[in-house]
Amino acid sequence: MxxxxxxxxxxxxxxxxxxxxxxxxxxxxxxxxxxxxxxxxxxxxxxxxSHMTIIDIAGEQAEAFLRYVLANDVARLEGVGKALYSAMLNDQGGILDDLIVYRTASGYRLVVNASTGVKDLAWLREHGSRFAVEITPRYxxxxxxxxxxxxxxxxxxxxxxxxxxxxxxxxxxxxxxxxxxxxxxxxxxxxxxxxxxxxxxxxxxxxxxxxxxxxxxxxxxxxxxxxxxAGMNLYGQDMDDSVSPLEANMAWTIAWEPEERDFIGRTALQQQRTQGLDSKLVGLVLEERGVLRAHQVVRVAEVGEGEITSGSFSPTLGKSIALARVPLATSERAEVEIRGKWYPVRVVAPKFVRNGKPLI
Missing domain, CATH: 3.30.1360.120 (Probable tRNA modification gtpase trme; domain 1)
Structure with missing residues (x-):
């Protein structure tokens, strides 16, 4: 149970x-x-x-603490009542979790994933011990x-x-x-x-x-x-602590400025950005009958192989769609192995539907 x-x-x-x-x-x-x-x-x-974990952060160094443990910058929250999306990273730049942070009258409120709540709380308390902050899970x-x-x-x-x-x-x-x-x-x-x-x-x-x-x-x-x-990542499938925001279409959540802000994982991300990426997260559309599922192999002719991270039948589009991590050189076409057979798929931007309207 x-x-x-x-x-x-x-x-x-x-x-x-x-x-x-x-x-x-x-x-x-x-x-x-x-x-x-x-x-x-x-x-x-x-x-x-309600299974998601709610954590309140208060104290005189609450802002400084969150500017250190989050890749996005809570200083961007111009006042009480604002929210932003961010990743919390390990030292290697891998995503420990993705979350929403709200600026409240008494500090900040985080809403983190259910499966990572215990781990997240331990991580925050470990690093919060060096700051004047109060970390309170709201069970x-x-x-x-x-x-x-x-x-x-x-x-x-x-x-x-x-x-x-x-x-x-x-x-x-x-x-x-x-x-x-x-x-x-x-x-x-x-x-x-x-x-x-x-x-x-x-x-x-x-x-x-x-x-x-x-x-x-x-x-x-x-x-x-x-x-x-909607092309939104699911933690544990499309990203995890071995995947950086740069590899998960989350580069927009990294606040590089100001340069003097040192956040956990920054050095690793800078190195990855300098060296360049080997893979990218894309959308796939199966034009034939069948269902795309996580972990199915994606083959790109003369380029290499990748893997589906999330896949399902799209009720809105009436087609099977997926998110997949594939070689950087992947262009418009690929193949997916389904039960021992290869099926052609179209490679698209990883947003299929927004506000009820198809985008592909």
């Missing part, structure tokens, strides 16, 4: 198929993964993401993500006037605290939406309200196909 979120019993009552995910018992789907996928693309749906909180083109409009109808105004006015990659609620506008589906972090005991009533308003509950299965269509 794995760890369970506060919403576990409600998931069972809703008929969820439960699976292990990073040591947590989480809903894979509630009947139809494909229907759930389409619901988010066309309207909106709600995900339980008392839960988090729901409401994603889809109608997410903000639908949610604004269910809450009080103050929260409705916040939801409708909220800018991308920002948040507002209202009472005990922390309302953010980031996401992992390629659609608009919200994340609500709130006291754990309030999560069940909120989810019931959302369901009562006709908002569909969405499992991990659709979450994966949605993020894959």
């Amino acid at each position: 794995g760890q369970r979120t506060v919403l576990y019993d409600l998931h069972l009552a809703l008929g969820a198929k439960m699976v292990d995910f990073g040591g947590w018992d989480m809903p894979l789907h509630y009947g139809s993964q494909v229907d759930e996928h389409h619901e988010v693309r066309r309207d909106c749906g709600v995900f339980d993401v 008392d909180l839960a988090m729901l993500a409401i994603q889809g083109p109608q997410a903000r409009a639908r949610c604004s109808e269910l809450v009080n006037q103050a929260r409705a105004a916040i939801i409708l006015a909220l800018k991308p990659y920002s948040f507002v605290s209202e009472g005990e609620w922390f309302i953010a506008r980031t996401g992992y589906t390629g659609e608009d939406g919200l994340e609500v972090i709130l006291p754990a005991e309030q999560a069940v009533p909120l989810l019931n309200d959302l369901i009562g308003a006709g908002i569909a509950v969405i499992g991990l299965g659709a979450r994966d196909t949605l993020r894959l269509e």
Whole structure:
């Protein structure tokens, strides 16, 4: 038996198929993964993401600490209510985790991956011992993500006037605290939406309200196909501690300026940038029938071989798609081995769908 979120019993009552995910018992789907996928693309749906680890960072050296342990620069957060995406690296430049950091009135809030939460907390405490900081995991909180083109409009109808105004006015990659609620506008589906972090005991009533308003509950299965269509990496598949941000299409998350900022992994990244990369992360589209899966071999004529990191059938496109790490010289065509046979694939930019619209 794995760890369970506060919403576990409600998931069972809703008929969820439960699976292990990073040591947590989480809903894979509630009947139809494909229907759930389409619901988010066309309207909106709600995900339980309470398994993710929330960590508050406070203290007089909180900014200096995060500027050291993160590749992106929290000094870019111009004021309370702003957020940014970053990687946390090891000394070799490998990605220990990807996360979102929010600047709060009392410091910063990190939301990190469920499977890496324990490791991340230990890493932060190890390096935080040299700074005047307080590192507090918030196991008392839960988090729901409401994603889809109608997410903000639908949610604004269910809450009080103050929260409705916040939801409708909220800018991308920002948040507002209202009472005990922390309302953010980031996401992992390629659609608009919200994340609500709130006291754990309030999560069940909120989810019931959302369901009562006709908002569909969405499992991990659709979450994966949605993020894959959006070209968003999954930690442990498309990146890990042996892969640098430069190799994972995350170069934009590295703040090289100011040059005097020394962050963990910087020297290794600079060396890699100077020497050049051997591989890149691309998108693949299978034009024939079949399904692309992680670890399938990718062959590029007269160039070399690579490997699929994430692959699935795309409900929006009606085709199988994948992310793959391939030789740098790869151009527009490749082949993938599926059950002993080679199938031609088209190589594309690793963003397939955004805001409900195909990009390939």
